[in-house]
Amino acid sequence: MDEDKRMQVIMGLIMAGGNAKGSxxxxxxxxxxxxxxxxxxxxxxxxxxxxxxxxxQTEMLTKEAQGEKTPVDLYLVHAQDHLMTAIAFKDLAQEFVEVYQRMAVK
Incomplete structure (x- = not known):
């Protein structure tokens, strides 16, 4: 994968994470x-x-398994960190919504 394509993928991960956290x-x-x-x-x-x-991520993992190595740099680490934070935040948001729903019933 050329550098421009790689950076597009990384920025896509960062944007998806940001969108998920914002939602x-x-x-x-x-x-x-x-x-x-x-x-x-x-x-x-x-x-x-x-x-x-x-x-x-699945596409990246598939390519890695097929022998196409992905350079790991600060951009990729940041993208993964951003995404994992968004996943955790979404899980917690689900819990908060459920708590507010229960409170509304009482």
């Missing part, structure tokens, strides 16, 4: 206001962004 924050804010339909939409958007990133 997760929006889900928590919507749930806090009692708008659970909006919260679910935001969680779905977060899932879609994470699925997109997962597909990119």
């Amino acid at each position: 997760s924050v929006a889900a928590i804010q919507a749930a806090k206001q009692g708008d659970f339909a909006a919260a679910e939409k935001q969680l779905t958007a977060a899932d879609q962004a994470l699925t997109q990133a997962h597909n990119v």
